[in-house]
Amino acid sequence: MAGPVWIDGRREDSVSVCDRSFQYGDALFETFLIRDRRPCLWEAHLARLRLGCERLGIPLPAPETLWREALAACRGVAAGVLKLQLTRGCGGRGYAPPADPRPTRVFSLHPLPAGLEERRRLGVAVRLCHTPLGINPALAGLKHCNRLEQVLARREWRDPDIYEGLMCDTEGRLVEGVMTNLFWREKERVLTPRLDRCGVAGVVRRWVMDRLRAWGLQVLEVRAHPQALLQAQEVFLTNSVIGIVPVIRWQDARDWPVGETTRRLQRVWSS
Amino acid sequence: MAGPVWIDGRREDSVSVCDRSFQYGDALFETFLIRDRRPCLWEAHLARLRLGCERLGIPLPAPETLWREALAACRGVAAGVLKLQLTRGCGGRGYAPPADPRPTRVFSLHPLPAGLEERRRLGVAVRLCHTPLGINPALAGLKHCNRLEQVLARREWRDPDIYEGLMCDTEGRLVEGVMTNLFWREKERVLTPRLDRCGVAGVVRRWVMDRLRAWGLQVLEVRAHPQALLQAQEVFLTNSVIGIVPVIRWQDARDWPVGETTRRLQRVWSS
Numbered sequence: 001m002a003g004p005v006w007i008d009g010r011r012e013d014s015v016s017v018c019d020r021s022f023q024y025g026d027a028l029f030e031t032f033l034i035r036d037r038r039p040c041l042w043e044a045h046l047a048r049l050r051l052g053c054e055r056l057g058i059p060l061p062a063p064e065t066l067w068r069e070a071l072a073a074c075r076g077v078a079a080g081v082l083k084l085q086l087t088r089g090c091g092g093r094g095y096a097p098p099a100d101p102r103p104t105r106v107f108s109l110h111p112l113p114a115g116l117e118e119r120r121r122l123g124v125a126v127r128l129c130h131t132p133l134g135i136n137p138a139l140a141g142l143k144h145c146n147r148l149e150q151v152l153a154r155r156e157w158r159d160p161d162i163y164e165g166l167m168c169d170t171e172g173r174l175v176e177g178v179m180t181n182l183f184w185r186e187k188e189r190v191l192t193p194r195l196d197r198c199g200v201a202g203v204v205r206r207w208v209m210d211r212l213r214a215w216g217l218q219v220l221e222v223r224a225h226p227q228a229l230l231q232a233q234e235v236f237l238t239n240s241v242i243g244i245v246p247v248i249r250w251q252d253a254r255d256w257p258v259g260e261t262t263r264r265l266q267r268v269w270s271s
Numbered sequence: 272m273a274g275p276v277w278i279d280g281r282r283e284d285s286v287s288v289c290d291r292s293f294q295y296g297d298a299l300f301e302t303f304l305i306r307d308r309r310p311c312l313w314e315a316h317l318a319r320l321r322l323g324c325e326r327l328g329i330p331l332p333a334p335e336t337l338w339r340e341a342l343a344a345c346r347g348v349a350a351g352v353l354k355l356q357l358t359r360g361c362g363g364r365g366y367a368p369p370a371d372p373r374p375t376r377v378f379s380l381h382p383l384p385a386g387l388e389e390r391r392r393l394g395v396a397v398r399l400c401h402t403p404l405g406i407n408p409a410l411a412g413l414k415h416c417n418r419l420e421q422v423l424a425r426r427e428w429r430d431p432d433i434y435e436g437l438m439c440d441t442e443g444r445l446v447e448g449v450m451t452n453l454f455w456r457e458k459e460r461v462l463t464p465r466l467d468r469c470g471v472a473g474v475v476r477r478w479v480m481d482r483l484r485a486w487g488l489q490v491l492e493v494r495a496h497p498q499a500l501l502q503a504q505e506v507f508l509t510n511s512v513i514g515i516v517p518v519i520r521w522q523d524a525r526d527w528p529v530g531e532t533t534r535r536l537q538r539v540w541s542s
Binding site: 017021022023085106131132133138145146150155198 | 328419
């Protein structure tokens with residue numbers, strides 16, 4: 001870890017090997033952008049965490065506790081990244097979770113990734129990954145800690161000029177980037193992959209969809225093949241840390257200009 | 272953990288929160304039956320671990336080191352369970368693994384589950400799980416630490432009379448039990464699900480297939496719907512700890528007698 005770690009409110013940086021996140025990836029996480037000593041979009045992140053807890057059967061800690069610990073971690077931090085990992089804790093027999101789980105809360109502080117401003121201004125290049133995303137509605141949308149698919153996809157390239165890899169499901173439909181959600185504009189319509197079968201339902205993705213609809217634009221969640229991007233007038237990526245980043249190149253496929261919708265969203269995002 | 276734990280050869284029971292198994296389930300594991308101070312089927316387990324390491328890009332520690340640490344953990348243990356978890360270790364940026372990973376080895380000792388002999392003798396009841404297994408050839412066959420599907424499936428029942436849940440893939444084909452592999456006999460043919468799209472390629476599953484073929488029986492790996500079991504003359508489950516256990520009831524569907532193939536395999540297994 002780059003920065004300090006708090007486990008259940010105490011400055012510690014190790015966990016029991018019996019923790020179910022270590023054993024099975026039996027956990028959820030949220031990654032917050034810190035601006036001026038505050039985690040951004042707190043309520044939206046917490047809503048996703050709550051949904052994940054309900055679907056996995058992990059008791060959500062008191063939101064006041066999480067907020068207090070988050071604020072304490074962000075103390076004095078003008079800009080950075082706060083990660084919250086919530087595990088099912090220890091216990092149970094094998095895969096069977098304990099009847100009365102005692103979740104582990106892990107907050108950790110990280111610096112902003114380098115080159116963020118430049119990427120937002122100039123845009124980034126992407127590639128298409130070979131590693132597919134398995135389809136499973138039971139886990140779709142959640143930011144859980146079973147992330148081997150993302151690890152394998154991210155291992156596919158080392159070229160630092162490629163910022164992100166786009167992933168398809170096992171049926172060849174676009175889902176998301178390894179660490180981002182994906183949008184593209186076709187004339188007056190903005191499209192983004194449906195996430196009912198796999199993928200992470202990003203907090204900034206939701207923010208972007210709400211914002212675009214408030215502006216009267218049509219936003220569609222679709223099952224599309226990657227080739228659909230060839231018809232796009234503009235393409236952009238979102239996540240909690242990068243915000244909104246234009247895609248200017250799909251390696252070996254085509255280039256795009258930075259689009260007007262991307263710029264308009266960026267202006268509101270950073271204001 | 273019920274028993275002692277060794278991390279990289281030292282008696283410790285906590286790991287850094289930066290360990291990638293805690294963060295992403297970026298790890299593999301093996302579960303050995305201990306008989307008379309020795310882990311059983313060592314070479315077969317190690318072969319699967321090696322395959323997993325190759326596919327995930329985790330360097331396999333020197334087998335002599337693993338063997339030495341395994342023997343030390345089994346010292347004085349007449350019967351029990353040894354678990355080895357091999358993680359990618361710490362490091363990397365987000366999902367991107369470090370270029371030069373330093374894996375973490377975790378050995379832990381556990382008692383044999385209660386009631387094992389009785390289950391082998393009398394057989395067990397199973398149910399069909401609703402939680403599906405996602406299809407992903409990139410991970411199929413491996414005993415990796417992304418196990419949320421198993422956790423969710425195991426949460427579906429608490430009835431102690433149900434020993435195991437059978438799981439299908441998202442296309443409705445039988446794959447395996449939550450913690451076991453599945454076999455059934457139809458006349459002279461023994462069938463087991465194909466594991467090229469999901470599932471764990473069990474070490475005892477392999478042992479059973481080799482043994483049956485050595486006896487001149489036909490063994491087929493198939494994609495079958497659960498209803499195929501209704502035609503079976505006998506059904507059994509395998510894993511490294513339970514060995515071979517007959518299934519005598521599929522809840523709300525049908526009963527089976529303990530079959531002759533099951534008994535014959537059990538006799539060789541325990542000899």
